[in-house]
Amino acid sequence: MPELPEVETVRRGIEPAIRGKRILSAEVIPDPKGIRTLRRVRSAPAFRKNLTNRIIEKVDRRGKYLLIYLNHDEILIIHLGMSGRLLIRRPSDPPDPHTRIIFHLEKKLELRFADPRKFGEVYLFSPALGETAVNPLDLGPEPFDPEITSAWLLSRLAKSSRPIKAALLDQYLIAGIGNIYSDEILHASRIRPDRNASSITREEADRIVRHTRRILKLAISKRGTTAGDGVYRDSRNQPGSFQNHLQVYAREGEGCYHCRSKIASRTIGGRTAHFCPECQK
Ligand SMILES: [Zn+2]
Known part of the structure; x- marks a missing residue:
């Protein structure tokens, strides 16, 4: 999507x-x-x-x-x-x-x-x-909105008992993040997708905010992700290229680029999450 x-x-x-x-x-x-x-x-x-x-x-x-x-x-x-x-x-x-x-x-x-x-x-x-x-x-604020700080995010996650992956997918918390980028943001932030949102620390919230902006910015510069289904195309019917930069999304069973462990997947809130069991805690 x-x-x-x-x-x-x-x-x-x-x-x-x-x-x-x-x-x-x-x-x-x-x-x-x-x-x-x-x-x-x-x-x-x-x-x-x-x-x-x-x-x-x-x-x-x-x-x-x-x-x-x-x-x-x-x-x-x-x-x-x-x-x-x-x-x-x-x-x-x-x-x-x-x-x-x-x-x-x-x-x-x-x-x-x-x-x-x-x-x-x-x-x-x-x-x-x-x-x-x-x-x-x-909808919730845009990821690049200066309103989003680690303190802001932490205060919203503190009240939530759902997995952090589900929180990042919530368009009324932050708008625009879906299944691909939530996986990538959590891998870069070294946080397991099934961690309870209320357990996220200030330092981890800071990583989420920084990596969200970095990854989305990079993905825009690569004109988005055209996953294995080949569906996404831009306004000239051309594919994006961020699929060549994915670290975990749709890579289950393949080696983590960081530690070589096998990328795992599991269903969280009806969506398939991909993560590295070694790098992400
Ligand atoms: Zn790893």
Whole structure:
């Protein structure tokens, strides 16, 4: 699933192309189950009508959500789900498989939302109408937000009895971290993923904060992780390269680069955690 570095890479890819452009129309490919949020929040015809002739003012990101700000104070929210792609295309480009929505823009440009597995979310969010499935503006702070310090993190973990891995995955604690980067952050911080969050020390919280920023920054510079499933692609349909830098994620049974012990995996809160039993305590 795309996490902060992948979504940020997509944001940086689409923003220069679509900022300031007018949406001529939004073509929702007819498929009753194609986009789950459009069923829940606003019907496809209303969605299309509301988008016609709107101007894209900027493209922002909160956690794993893309926020496309439109004139008249509405936000087009896109969550890539498990397999969503946002592609910048020309009308003459060949069709992309599993395209769910084509945003036809002025200057012969298209923004295509393709999503084979249909876990993606697309909806218009109007703060005035209170109309939202998830309000991305309510998520926890961004990892690069100066509000996040080791003391801040420690105070939030102290009240929690869940595993530290589950806490890092909580989008209302810190936004943007998913399964891949939580594994990598905990390995770099030398903390087992099943440690109780309330047992984390001040020094360990400091390591988590530092390595979170370092790893996410590095992953953005490598244009994200395209894991073994090959699903994640940027706005030009290109894979990322951070998979070449992973220390533990999806490496169970292989040797730890640090101590050569075998990387272990176990299920924590329904997610598979990967870790080194020697390096991580
Ligand atoms: Zn190790």
